[in-house]
Amino acid sequence: MLKVLEHYAFLHEIPELGFEEFKTSAYLGQQLKAAGFQVTENVNGTTGIVALLDSGVPGPTLALRADMDALGHIIDGEACARHTCGHDAHSSVVLTAAQELKAENAVKRGRLKLIFQPAEELGTGALAMVAGGAVEDVDMLLGFHLRPAEECAVGTAIPAMYYSACVTFEATIGGQTAHAARPHLGINALDAAVSAVQAVNAVHMAPGKSWSAKATRFLCDAGVTNSVPDTARVVFDLRAAENEDMTQLQSRVERAITQSAAAYGATAKIAVLKAMPAAEIDAEMTALVAEAIKEVLGEAALMPVRSTPGSEDFFHYPVQRPAIKAGFWGLGTGLTPGLHHPDMRFDLDALPVGVKIFKACVIKILG
Structure with missing residues (x-):
């Protein structure tokens, strides 16, 4: 589980804006290839990556999605990129979960797909990945987001986040x-x-x-x-x-x-x-995530489903491809003072928890 912190430490120091995630994409691609995944880079001419692990046994295709881009800020009069929405954490968690699932030979049927998406903050990254065929064969899709402290405490998680x-x-x-x-x-x-x-x-x-x-x-x-x-x-x-x-x-x-x-x-x-678009979330996927949260953290850590006025381009996937069963959950990280704040910070000890929850979800479907 310490690997997730290593990935985060590296990605956090190379923030890149939407469709400019060249170093980030290169790092993720290298790590996925070394782990034994079939990797497609530069999806639809972007920095997007799709990685595939095929069990060879009939079954569904489950995809995990992580965004990669940082935010643009003007700090002390200078324009800069900074990870203030946790996308470096998202990529680190999904990458680590994938590496551990492969190393443990946990995918017994169907196919596990990983989607590392550019330009979430621009609102067009998911559309670019859809146009590039990233989800054409996907039956189920899971994504997540770090949550602010006032929404979700460290050691808890929300099974479904309904974005506006x-x-x-x-x-x-x-x-x-x-x-x-x-x-x-x-x-x-x-x-x-x-x-x-x-x-x-x-x-x-x-x-x-x-x-x-x-x-x-x-x-x-x-x-x-x-x-x-x-x-x-x-x-x-x-x-x-x-x-x-x-x-x-x-x-x-x-x-x-x-x-x-x-x-x-x-x-x-x-x-x-x-x-x-507003969230389109499948009830079965919410139930799956809820069971995974309880399995990893205990029943008391399962928070109620929550709505937010924030937006997420993740939901382009189920809107553009309605056959996909999509789930999107929230991880308690003690994040302060808030998302998109130039001094945003959170408890890094929450990241291994995110890895465990994703692994539990995958094993329930493909294990």
Whole structure:
């Protein structure tokens, strides 16, 4: 089990942004080949890796997925990559579980597949792996995520994490420039954009639904202070617990933006920057993970199923390939002060627990 800490120590020191995980991918590929897996690198022209262990005996194909990318931060005025979402831990846990399963000859039937995925933070890594055929033959798929301390304590785990849908888009508001002394000759894009933000704040969904819509970036500069600006760009972040609700929410928000801009005589062009679906989790997989958690940690360590307003591109897999039975669980790690915080840290002693839970799941299906 100390191997997981060695992997983590190495990966933590080489953080790389989405689709740029060259060192990370090379390390994982080398380790998997040395362990005896059939390894396919550069899936769909990306840094993604698929590794396969075929027992030679008929049975299902179970895949374990780990993300590899780090986050971009600006720290002390300098842009840098840093692992502040635990993807280095995810890769270390799945890699170690795979190595131990192979060494112990634990896969007795079917096939074990490993998917090391790039660019989760960009929201497009899973789609790239799907397009590259990574899950075409997969019957069941498992993923996991480190959990913050307030959600899940060290020594406990959550059998299913229901993530929300997330859509991020940029609205470009187009007006017409004019001298500030003669504003009637122009169309003030800044005014129109402010109105659009207020219109989005006035959008309502049913009170019983879980959703949010808010502006998260506003850029507008005519270059001088005595000119009416003709362009403004506003980024909006939308969240919804259900995919159907997101469809409705996105439609209402886009309508609010375009109509409020039109009231000023301005135009609005909307471009989706990132879209991730809400969780699609199979009940059988949740039950499987629950049994594995109890087996490894005891019944008292099994936490209730939990929902989160966060998003995860893992769920592109079951949405794009509905036949796949997907499960996604949460590991208690004492993580503070929070995911994506530049000083994020957690209890490394939790990582061997993650290895054991994944191994227990695999053995229940393929052992």
